[in-house]
Amino acid sequence: MLWPRLARALLAKPLTDPPVAAPADTVSALAERLAATARGRLGRSLAIREVDSGSCNGCELEVNALQNVAYDLERFGLRFVASPKHADVLLVTGPACRNMAEAMQRALACTPEPRWVVAAGDCAVDGGVFKGGYAVHGGAGEVLPVDLLIPGCPPSPTQLLEGLLALLEAEAGPGKK
């Protein structure tokens, strides 16, 4: 039952969507920012640690979808890691809840440089519908230094991928293949 299906799948056409392209203006804006801060370069892969600082969990659904067969983020050199100590990028979702601020800061402190922080989703961008409340600081930028914003509620896996690929291309820099 299982083995014949796996064999057929190996011989069949891949089910993965064609690759998306990083939006050119995002790449150039990021490249300028990264050149200015003179961070080291990492080559063609990024290890991502996801940090949910208080989302509704809609963003988590779409971030998880990046690992499915259709999006397959690993073919781009992107992968999720279990610890901030293994990460190049912190992908932050949700408004920065006051009850999560310490965890966010500790995660950043454990992430070795060069490192980047990506705020994914409208709540991480500026607190979204939750801004101004007693329980949240606002967007991720109120607690951590943010390098890239990916808006959306939630951002689709394609939008997440475009943002992450822009970061990958920008930090790879010119002349690195």
Added chain:
Amino acid sequence: MSAAALIRAGAPQGARPFERHMLGAAAWSRLPAALAADPTVALLALWAEPGVVHAAFLDEAAGVPLLASAPAEGGRYAALSPVRPGAIRFERMVRDLWGLVAEGAVDLRLWLDHGRWPVLGPMSANPAPMPGAEPPQPEFLSAEGEGIHQIPVGPIHAGVIEPGHFRFHVQGEVVVRLEARLGYKHKGTLALMLGKPPRAAAAFAARLSGDSTVAHGWAFAAAAEAALGVAVPPRAVALRALMGELERIHNHLNDWGFVCNDAAFAFLHARCGLLREGVLRACQAAFGHRLMMDRVLPGGVATDIAPGGAAAILEALATVEAEVPALMRIYESHASLQDRVVGTGFLDSAHARAFAAGGFVGRGSGRRFDARSAPGYAPYDLLAPSVAVETGGDVDARLRVRVAELRASVMLARRLVAELPEGETMAPLPPGGGEGAALIEGFRGECLAWLRLDDGGLIRGAFLRDPSWLQWPLLEAAIEGNIVADFPLCNRSFNCSYSGVDL
């Protein structure tokens, strides 16, 4: 006097369709004893407003919710937790948000309040500024014995998952005690809803738990419609149900895949993920949003189904239906996977009943409750969905309930598309106020919403209760005696919402 009679003796407040009775403090203080004598009145939720405590019960004999309130004289009220363990966390939350203390409560520790807000009792009449001291270290319940160690996990977890803290006490590999500490995602949702009109506040219900955006959005909308006496057009009712069943399908597929992934069986995870992706793309085509967020609004639905949307949905459903039997055969015949899921994370039926656990958690342990059947709501009165129940109580049983439901949902969705009534998709909201509640079956269980609107139509009181309130505590019972390595599997088999209960 029976508990139900004691409640019904209170002054009716004009709430629709489930009446709310205002008891005096003395009558409320007789409620714990009445509830102890009458196990057929289950607690669904406990919440408050400044100086008043509210409770929602389910009269299990009649299958109908019953609401009760009492003034909290001197900021205190009689605790229900000694007779209804489901009340334990609600009482802690009521104290954190409204500053009202449950006398005789089983547990008086802070829950949502981690000592990091700028105020104490943010929803009370007079929130006090926080002293600004070092946040207190949480106290965890202990376990004594030879060679017992603690393992703290979270709030940030290894996978892409919501934050919460789990404090394990283990003896070797076996979990002796688990206690969860939640509240990390508290966003102040209820406070942000106050003073807003229902259509504006719907965004908060839609974001209580993103994976249940349709169910919570529907419960909220229905509560507003009940309060205002709005008749939702039949086409909108059918579209809500279609979205609700699609939400059930995509979440059950997701859970099936992830449970297998937690047992390192990647094949099912990959196939379920792909089927789910097909469903979400059909939702995008039909309703303009993959998760269908902000599509259910008070009065109806935000947009009609797009041209070609019905065809996209039917195609995605056909793909799911074609593959599920083969996936089930693989799931059942793969010995190493079965070894992980059968007998793991056992929740006995007594606990499920004591906590009135709904959804696949309750139904996987023999508790036959599905809000679509009882109390029921349109259009399910005509569709009569079957209720999937298993008695195994383990990870496998909860998965089987999901697979049975997903197959039933495919048929329901297909029928809803075929029988979609013509007509309007949105009714206007009349001016004025009122009070309403609704119980809508989301993929995890019944979502309760309660609203009180003033004469200007603005929200003066609100509560949104995710079904996970009555399931989270049971995870702690189910994991006992299992190995630590099986925790992700057990946790995923419950798949409780963190955001949903953190408010």
